[in-house]
Amino acid sequence: MEALRPLACRAAALAGCALAALAAGGCGGDDEEDVRAAFVDLRFAYFAGDYGAVCTGMTAPARRELADMGHGPGGACPHDMAERLSSAAPSRRDRLPAEIAGVVVDDDRATVTVDLGGRSASAIAFAKVDGRWKLDELFGTTGPAPLDMQ
Secondary structure (H helix, E strand, O other), rough: OOHHHHHHHHHHHHHHHHHHHHOOOOOOOHHHHHHHHHHHHHHHHHHHOOOHHHHHOHHHHHHHHHHOOOOOOOOOOOHHHHHHHHHHOOOHHOOOOOEEEEEEEEEOOOEEEEEEOOOOEEEEEEEEEEOOOEEOOOOOEEEEOOOOOO
């Protein structure tokens, strides 16, 4: 379970932001807006349990990180997500008010900074692959600090 905590934190950050992201809108160029949209799409797919769509929104290195989690060999990405993230299903923490605090685009890399419930921030890495922005790292970004949700 402890091995899933960093990914669960990233999932929580992804899960908590769509409405704020849509309300904030993009104020930069097309890339910034596309990164925001990719983030929101991932969030909706995650909440819907559409792991195929989440996997489509991940780079190959991020999918490899997912496959390397756990004790057994990795399989197809949607299977790995269902098997390895079952404890990271949307929780009360996921539903905290959230806001995309910023998007920084540097060529084919981007970082989305997410403010989760006004208590913590996460920096989530994206990369542009074949003209499409995708989640690039599960563990190389910063996650929110643990919250007492009791």
